Amino acid sequence: MGATGALGSLIATELRDRGAVVLGAGRHGPDVVCDLRDVDAGHAVVRGALGTQGRLDGVVNAAGIVAFGDLVGTDPVVVEELFLVNALGPLWLAQAVLPTLAERRGFFANISGVVAEQSLANMVPYCASKAAVSHAMPGLRREARRSGVHVLDARPPHTETGLAGRAIAGTAPTFPQGLDPAAVARRIVEAIVADEAELASGAFG
Numbered sequence: 001m002g003a004t005g006a007l008g009s010l011i012a013t014e015l016r017d018r019g020a021v022v023l024g025a026g027r028h029g030p031d032v033v034c035d036l037r038d039v040d041a042g043h044a045v046v047r048g049a050l051g052t053q054g055r056l057d058g059v060v061n062a063a064g065i066v067a068f069g070d071l072v073g074t075d076p077v078v079v080e081e082l083f084l085v086n087a088l089g090p091l092w093l094a095q096a097v098l099p100t101l102a103e104r105r106g107f108f109a110n111i112s113g114v115v116a117e118q119s120l121a122n123m124v125p126y127c128a129s130k131a132a133v134s135h136a137m138p139g140l141r142r143e144a145r146r147s148g149v150h151v152l153d154a155r156p157p158h159t160e161t162g163l164a165g166r167a168i169a170g171t172a173p174t175f176p177q178g179l180d181p182a183a184v185a186r187r188i189v190e191a192i193v194a195d196e197a198e199l200a201s202g203a204f205g
Contacts (some may be wrong), residue, residue, distance in 0.1 A: 001045070001064030001093060002035055004028045006161035007111065010185035011060055018189065020137075023048055026063060036063045036089035042096025050156055056100045058192065060106040061090050064130075066163055068170030070107045071124045078169045079125040085131035094140060105148035110137060111193055114157045114201040122173065141197060146169075152191055154199040179204060 002008035003024025014023045025032035025045050032048035034041040042059075049056035065085045067078050090110050099107060116134035119127040137153035144151050159179045164172035184204060191199050 001034075001041070001059070001061045002088075004030065004165065005062055006163070007159065007181050007185060008060070008062030010182050011062055011188060014185050015060075015190040016194070020057075021053060023052065033139045036061070036093065037084050039092045040096075041089070042093040045093070046097055046100045055104055056106065058109070059093065059097050059101065060109045060111075060188075060192075061093055062111050063089070064111070064113075064163070065168050066123075066126050066166075066172075067168050068122055068126075068164075068172055070122055074125060074169065081127045081168060083132070084128040086126070087196050090133045091136060094151075098144055098147070101149045102144075102147035105150075107150040107152065107192055107195075108140075108144065109152040109154060109188065110134075111154045111156065111188070112137075114152075114155050116155050117201055122170070134138040137198070150192075150195050152188075152196060152198065154188050154191065155201050156188075156199070156204050157201045159184050 002013055003026050010122055012024055015022050023031040025034055027035050032044055034044040045059060046056060063080060067082055094108055110133060112130045112134035115127040115128040134153050134155060137151055141151035158175050159181050161181050164175065187204055188199065
């Protein structure tokens with residue numbers, strides 16, 4: 001999911017460079033058109049993979065949205081959208097794809113981000129939504145282990161993906177220079193290959 005985004009597209013390229021066949025999924029495809037806010041998105045991913053490749057070995061969720069501003073002044077609709085995309089969507093996705101991933105003893109990787117480790121002023125709903133899904137990953141990892149599926153939670157520090165400039169509300173503060181997205185994508189794929197359980201922010205160097 002999020003295959004056309006700055007980080008998602010780089011992860012897809014890194015996987016292809018390692019010999020994987022990648023189907024890009026997201027609101028703009030390119031291969032499977034679906035919306036993470038839709039409970040059926042994961043089923044669309046499964047149908048797309050089985051229909052074209054006959055198998056599904058792994059799923060990477062690199063989709064996400066951000067908003068800025070103090071909590072009191074944030075429209076409740078914005079708060080709801082943040083949790084829908086960043087927390088509920090990934091859980092619905094995992095719920096739908098895990099049974100098929102179990103057939104291949106595959107992997108499910110979700111990118112939550114450094115904000116899951118520390119809540120920041122003027123980003124409270126965004127941080128909370130990312131922390132919610134990140135907090136779910138260890139339990140999901142234990143559940144999925146029974147069927148041989150590897151679950152990875154990646155929490156990269158601020159990365160130069162341009163996400164802050166696409167906020168659904170508010171104006172981004174001035175951030176220090178972020179990490180190179182290509183390097184972050186490479187590190188995430190390395191963790192997938194090595195069956196690492198999690199990538200905390202400090203694991204990105």
